[in-house]
Amino acid sequence: MAPPPVSSGAARHGLIGVFWDRIEEEPNASRNHATTSRWSLSSMATLPAATRPGIPHRSAPAFAVLALLALLLPITLVIALSQPQPRSYDSHAYYVIETSPTSSGASHSTQSIARDLADRLDTEFVERVGELENFWLVKAPKTRADRGYELFDSHILNTRALSSEKNSQNQKSHQTQQRDSVVEHFQLIRRSAYDPLLESQINRFDEKLRRKRSLPNSSLSARHLAYSIRSLERQVLRRRQKRDLIYVPTPDGPAPLLEPRQTASRPTKGGKLLTLSQMAARKFNIYDPLWPKQWHLVNDVIQKHMINATGVWDMGITGKNVTVAIVDDGIDMTSDDLKDNFFEAGSWDYNDHTPLPEPRLPDDLHGTRCAGEIAAVRNDVCGVGVAYDGKVAGIRILSASISDADEASALNYGYQENHIYSCSWGPPDDGKSMEAPSRLIFKAMLNGIQKGRGGKGSVFVFASGNGGAVDDQCNFDGYTNSIYSVTISAIDRQGLHPYYSEVCSANMVVTYSSGSGDNIHTTDVGKNKCTDRHGGTSAAAPLGAGIFALVLQARPDLTWRDVQYLAVTTAIPFSLDDPDWQRTASGRLYNHKFGFGNMDAYHIVQAAKTWKLVKPQAWWTSANVNAHSQPVTKQGANATIVVTQADLDGANFESLEHITVAVNIKHSRRGNVRVLLISPHGSVSILAAHRRYDDASTGFPGWVFMTVKHWGENAVGAWTLSVQDPIGTQNSNGTFEDWAMGMWGECKDATRQQLFKMPDDAEILLPPSPVSGVALETVMPGLSSSVFGAAPTPLKNPPPLVSDTSMGFSKTKSYVKPTAHLPEDHTGNYTSGDIVTGMGSMSAYLKGKSSWVFVAFGIAIVVGGCLCGWFFLLRMRRQRERARFQTDPDGDQADQGVGLLSGARRPGGLLQQVLGGASGRGNGYGFEPVAGEEDLPMRSMGRGPIESRHKAGMSQTKPTTKDLYDAFGNASGSEDGCETEQEEKQPHRESQADNKPRAAPYNDIDPDDEYMDSFLEDPDANTPLASRTPADEHSDQESRRLVDEEDEDGRQEGED
Incomplete structure (x- = not known):
C-alpha cells in the first residue's frame, strides 16, 4: 500500500518536522529502493515497522523509546507536583488559609477561592497542606509582611465609633504589636462583610495596588471572600521533643550508667538444653550477633517478660506488605540492617525539604534506632526487628523547628502506603508543660483515621512520655491523650514500672524498654553499627508499632479502631500486687501505669485472625x-x-x-x-x-x-x-x-x-458588627464542642483588633533541641565515623506556583535534545551507508539493510561515534578529514590507530581503547575495515588466559550472532598507541590520490 502524499511543510510542524525534512533531503542509501519516498513522521509512525520504507524492523525500539518518553512526560509532572514544595522560612512568612467546604459553588472551587485570596493579599500560592481538603499554604516575603497593611492604619485612626481616648489607646497598642500586612489585610476583608463602605475602600485600594505591582485582578469581591474563607493563620516555627530525654528530679549529679546485663549462655553440649534464644536462632536462621541480647524478643532469664513474637514468626507472619512510618529525626537507609526494608516512596524530610530523610546531625540517632526495633533484617550485623520482613519509611521532623502546616502534612504523608505511624516525641516531659496539637494538626489526625489505608484508617502510635520522675503525666499531652492514638508506656525486663514512664488514664498498653540494668539492643546510625543504649518510652512505642505490623499482615482489613480493640482485649495484666489495679464494670483490669496490661504478639495476632470488625x-x-x-x-x-x-x-x-x-x-x-x-x-x-x-x-x-x-x-x-x-x-x-x-x-x-466532622466545619465565624470601638468579639465554641478535639480557650473579654490572637499567629512555643541530661539508657552510643552535617536547600527545585511550567519546560528540553541527537545520528548513519554503497559495487552488503539504525557496526556504537569518532582519538577507528570533501568512500579513509599498528608491526588482536556497549544491539558484526572473525576471537582467548572478567564465556557465543561483538573485553589499558610515522602519512596521501583518480574515472564513465 502506497503511503499517502504529504505536502511539503503543511503536515510538518515543530522541531520533529524540521529534522524529518532535513533527513528526507538525503538520498536513500538502500540499493533496493530506486526512488525516495517523501513521508511524514506521523504517517510512518502509524505503519508497522516492517512496512516502513527505508526503516528496517530493527529500528522499532527507537520509536518505542520516543513513545515511552512521551508517556513519561505527564507521569513526571504528576510526581514532581505531588511532592511537597521546599520552604524558605528565613525569608518568607507562611500562612494557612482554610476555605469553607460549603462556600464552593459551581463556578468556584475551594482552591480557586484560596488562590484568589492569595492574589488579593499579595501572597504566593504554594500548595495544599498535605492531604487536608480546604487547607492551603501561601507565603509572602517577610520584608513586606512585617510592614503592615497601609489601609489598616487609616481604618484604625478613622473609626468613627472610637472616642478620642480609646483611639489614642488603640493606636498606641497598634504601634507596639507585631505587624503583619497579610493578617491585617485579611481582617479588613472579614470586616467588610457587614461594612459596605469599608468594602469599597478595600476594593479601590487593592485595585490600585494590583495595578502598581502588575498583579491579576480578583474575580471575587471582598464580601464573597469574607464568607468563603474560614480562617487565615500565620505559621510559627516550633520544635517537638524526642522522647530520648528523661527528666530526673535531682539534676545535681549525673545518673549512674547502668551496664547491660550479660547473660551467660547455657552450654549446648553434654546433653544439656539450648536456651530459648538459641533454639529460636536455629529455627529462624538468625545469625545476628545481638540476638542473644535482644531479651525483649526472647528472654532467657525471665521467660514471661518478652513480647512473644517467635510463635507469630512460626506462622509465617513477619510483617510482609506492612509499612511503618517512623516520624522522627530520619532513618539511615544505608544501614545494612535497614536498607532492604527502607520504603523510599513513603519517606520525606520536612526539615531539609528533600526526598530522603537522612540523619544529618550528630544527634540524629533516634529514628534509626526505632526503625531497627521494627524492621531490622536477619543478617550478621546487629539484631532483628519485631517485623523483620516489614517496611519502614522515614518522615523527618525532629531535627529542626517546623510549622503546624508541615507537621500536619507529615502525619498524613503517604497515608495510603504507610499503614502505621510510630511517634516517639511530643511536648517537653518537664512536669510543667501542657500542650495540645493545633486545630490544623488535629484535622490531619482526623483525616488520617478517616481516609488513610483506603478508609480503614492510619494507626497512630505515641510514646506516653519520659517525665515520670518529675510527676509529668501523659494527660497533659494532647497527642497521647487523643482518642486517635494508641498510647504505649514502658516496663523493663523484669516487668517493673520504670521511674521515667508517665502515668495517666490515656495509657492503653505497655511493652518493654530500658530499666533494671538493661536496655534495648538495636540498630544505630552507620553502615553496620549497633547500640545497647536505646530506651525510654521512645523504645516501647516502636515495639508496639512492630506488633501492630504483624497484626495487619494477618488481617489487613482491620480498621484503626479494630486495632485499638485488639490491644485492649488481648493485653495481659501483670504485677497484680500493684495497688493501682482496679477491675472496672466491664470486667477488665486497668492500671494508670500499665493500661490494660502488657502486649503479647502471639495473643493479639491469634485474636486478630477471627476478629469481627466493629x-x-x-x-x-x-x-x-x-x-x-x-x-x-x-x-x-x-x-x-x-x-x-x-x-x-x-x-x-x-x-x-x-x-x-x-x-x-x-x-x-x-x-x-x-x-x-x-x-x-x-x-x-x-x-x-x-x-x-x-x-x-x-x-x-x-x-x-x-x-x-x-x-x-x-x-x-x-x-x-x-x-x-x-x-x-x-x-x-x-x-x-x-x-x-x-x-x-x-x-x-x-x-x-x-x-x-468537627463542630465548626460547616460554619463561617464572621466577626460581629462592632458596637463600640474596633475590638472584635472573638467567637469561641463552648466546652461541649471542645470535647471533640484540641480545646479552645474561652475568653470573656475579647482581644483588641491588633492583638496577637486576632493577628492569627499560631500560639505555640519553640523548644530547644535536647542536648543534655541523657539517661543511663541513652548515654554512650557506640556510633562512629563521620556524620553528614547538613545539606543545602535545593536551589534548582521547583519554585512557587509556576513549578509545573519549569518542570514541563525542562522535560521538553530533555526530550527535544534526545530527538535532535537521534536524528543527528540518523543522518550520520545514512551518510556512511551511502559511502559504503558507493564502495560496494558487488553488493556484498546488500543484506545489511538500511535505515535509521541499520548498517555496519563499529566497536564504539552510535554513542561513541558521536562523542569521539570524529577526532580520530578514543575509538578503534580514526577518520581523518579530507579538505574539500564532505562525503568520501569508506576505502579512502585511513584506519587510524589500528592501521598504524599494522605498519608498526603491532598485534591487531587488541583494540586500542574501550568500546562502548551498543545500546540498541541491532547492527551486524561485519563491516568494511573490521577485523576478520578469526581476529575477533583472539581477544577472548587472551582475556581468558589473563583471567579477566567478561560478560559471557566465548564458547557460549554463536560466531554468526550479530550481537557477538557487544561482549568484547575491554582493551588492555597499558597497551601504548603507536604514533604515526612520516611513512604512514605518505602512504595515506598516496591512497587518497588513487581514490580520487578512481572517482574521476567513474564520473566520466557515468557522463558517457
Whole structure:
C-alpha cells in the first residue's frame, strides 16, 4: 500500500518536522529502493515497522523509546507536583488559609477561592497542606509582611465609633504589636462583610495596588471572600521533643550508667538444653550477633517478660506488605540492617525539604534506632526487628523547628502506603508543660483515621512520655491523650514500672524498654553499627508499632479502631500486687501505669485472625455544665452529668470506648490540682494528679482530658467530676467553673452512622458588627464542642483588633533541641565515623506556583535534545551507508539493510561515534578529514590507530581503547575495515588466559550472532598507541590520490 502524499511543510510542524525534512533531503542509501519516498513522521509512525520504507524492523525500539518518553512526560509532572514544595522560612512568612467546604459553588472551587485570596493579599500560592481538603499554604516575603497593611492604619485612626481616648489607646497598642500586612489585610476583608463602605475602600485600594505591582485582578469581591474563607493563620516555627530525654528530679549529679546485663549462655553440649534464644536462632536462621541480647524478643532469664513474637514468626507472619512510618529525626537507609526494608516512596524530610530523610546531625540517632526495633533484617550485623520482613519509611521532623502546616502534612504523608505511624516525641516531659496539637494538626489526625489505608484508617502510635520522675503525666499531652492514638508506656525486663514512664488514664498498653540494668539492643546510625543504649518510652512505642505490623499482615482489613480493640482485649495484666489495679464494670483490669496490661504478639495476632470488625464510630456529647465557681479544696468541688439511655439512643450509641472531658478550672497553681472522673459504677479515672514543678497560674482553660479506663462499661448513669487541691496551701486557690463530657464508641446501626466532622466545619465565624470601638468579639465554641478535639480557650473579654490572637499567629512555643541530661539508657552510643552535617536547600527545585511550567519546560528540553541527537545520528548513519554503497559495487552488503539504525557496526556504537569518532582519538577507528570533501568512500579513509599498528608491526588482536556497549544491539558484526572473525576471537582467548572478567564465556557465543561483538573485553589499558610515522602519512596521501583518480574515472564513465 502506497503511503499517502504529504505536502511539503503543511503536515510538518515543530522541531520533529524540521529534522524529518532535513533527513528526507538525503538520498536513500538502500540499493533496493530506486526512488525516495517523501513521508511524514506521523504517517510512518502509524505503519508497522516492517512496512516502513527505508526503516528496517530493527529500528522499532527507537520509536518505542520516543513513545515511552512521551508517556513519561505527564507521569513526571504528576510526581514532581505531588511532592511537597521546599520552604524558605528565613525569608518568607507562611500562612494557612482554610476555605469553607460549603462556600464552593459551581463556578468556584475551594482552591480557586484560596488562590484568589492569595492574589488579593499579595501572597504566593504554594500548595495544599498535605492531604487536608480546604487547607492551603501561601507565603509572602517577610520584608513586606512585617510592614503592615497601609489601609489598616487609616481604618484604625478613622473609626468613627472610637472616642478620642480609646483611639489614642488603640493606636498606641497598634504601634507596639507585631505587624503583619497579610493578617491585617485579611481582617479588613472579614470586616467588610457587614461594612459596605469599608468594602469599597478595600476594593479601590487593592485595585490600585494590583495595578502598581502588575498583579491579576480578583474575580471575587471582598464580601464573597469574607464568607468563603474560614480562617487565615500565620505559621510559627516550633520544635517537638524526642522522647530520648528523661527528666530526673535531682539534676545535681549525673545518673549512674547502668551496664547491660550479660547473660551467660547455657552450654549446648553434654546433653544439656539450648536456651530459648538459641533454639529460636536455629529455627529462624538468625545469625545476628545481638540476638542473644535482644531479651525483649526472647528472654532467657525471665521467660514471661518478652513480647512473644517467635510463635507469630512460626506462622509465617513477619510483617510482609506492612509499612511503618517512623516520624522522627530520619532513618539511615544505608544501614545494612535497614536498607532492604527502607520504603523510599513513603519517606520525606520536612526539615531539609528533600526526598530522603537522612540523619544529618550528630544527634540524629533516634529514628534509626526505632526503625531497627521494627524492621531490622536477619543478617550478621546487629539484631532483628519485631517485623523483620516489614517496611519502614522515614518522615523527618525532629531535627529542626517546623510549622503546624508541615507537621500536619507529615502525619498524613503517604497515608495510603504507610499503614502505621510510630511517634516517639511530643511536648517537653518537664512536669510543667501542657500542650495540645493545633486545630490544623488535629484535622490531619482526623483525616488520617478517616481516609488513610483506603478508609480503614492510619494507626497512630505515641510514646506516653519520659517525665515520670518529675510527676509529668501523659494527660497533659494532647497527642497521647487523643482518642486517635494508641498510647504505649514502658516496663523493663523484669516487668517493673520504670521511674521515667508517665502515668495517666490515656495509657492503653505497655511493652518493654530500658530499666533494671538493661536496655534495648538495636540498630544505630552507620553502615553496620549497633547500640545497647536505646530506651525510654521512645523504645516501647516502636515495639508496639512492630506488633501492630504483624497484626495487619494477618488481617489487613482491620480498621484503626479494630486495632485499638485488639490491644485492649488481648493485653495481659501483670504485677497484680500493684495497688493501682482496679477491675472496672466491664470486667477488665486497668492500671494508670500499665493500661490494660502488657502486649503479647502471639495473643493479639491469634485474636486478630477471627476478629469481627466493629461497626462505625458513634459519639455523644453533653451540654456545658456550670459548676458555679465552686472553690477547689481538699475535699473537692464536684459536678455531675447524667447520661440516659434516651441520650445514647438518640446518638445511635451502643458501647463505650473513650471518654473526653473538657474543663474550665481557675487556679493560682496548676500543679496542685487533682481531677477525678467517677463512673456510675464506681470506677475512678485519675485525669490529673499533683505535679510539683508546675507553678503555672493559668489553670485549665478549656483543657481536654481523656480516659480509656471505662472501655466497655455501661455509659448510662451519673458521671461525677471531682476537682481537688490536696496540697491546700494558703497561697493556692482556685474555682471550678464548668465542664463537658464526650463519649466515643461503637454505633448501633451502621447504616445510619456518618463520619465525624468537627463542630465548626460547616460554619463561617464572621466577626460581629462592632458596637463600640474596633475590638472584635472573638467567637469561641463552648466546652461541649471542645470535647471533640484540641480545646479552645474561652475568653470573656475579647482581644483588641491588633492583638496577637486576632493577628492569627499560631500560639505555640519553640523548644530547644535536647542536648543534655541523657539517661543511663541513652548515654554512650557506640556510633562512629563521620556524620553528614547538613545539606543545602535545593536551589534548582521547583519554585512557587509556576513549578509545573519549569518542570514541563525542562522535560521538553530533555526530550527535544534526545530527538535532535537521534536524528543527528540518523543522518550520520545514512551518510556512511551511502559511502559504503558507493564502495560496494558487488553488493556484498546488500543484506545489511538500511535505515535509521541499520548498517555496519563499529566497536564504539552510535554513542561513541558521536562523542569521539570524529577526532580520530578514543575509538578503534580514526577518520581523518579530507579538505574539500564532505562525503568520501569508506576505502579512502585511513584506519587510524589500528592501521598504524599494522605498519608498526603491532598485534591487531587488541583494540586500542574501550568500546562502548551498543545500546540498541541491532547492527551486524561485519563491516568494511573490521577485523576478520578469526581476529575477533583472539581477544577472548587472551582475556581468558589473563583471567579477566567478561560478560559471557566465548564458547557460549554463536560466531554468526550479530550481537557477538557487544561482549568484547575491554582493551588492555597499558597497551601504548603507536604514533604515526612520516611513512604512514605518505602512504595515506598516496591512497587518497588513487581514490580520487578512481572517482574521476567513474564520473566520466557515468557522463558517457
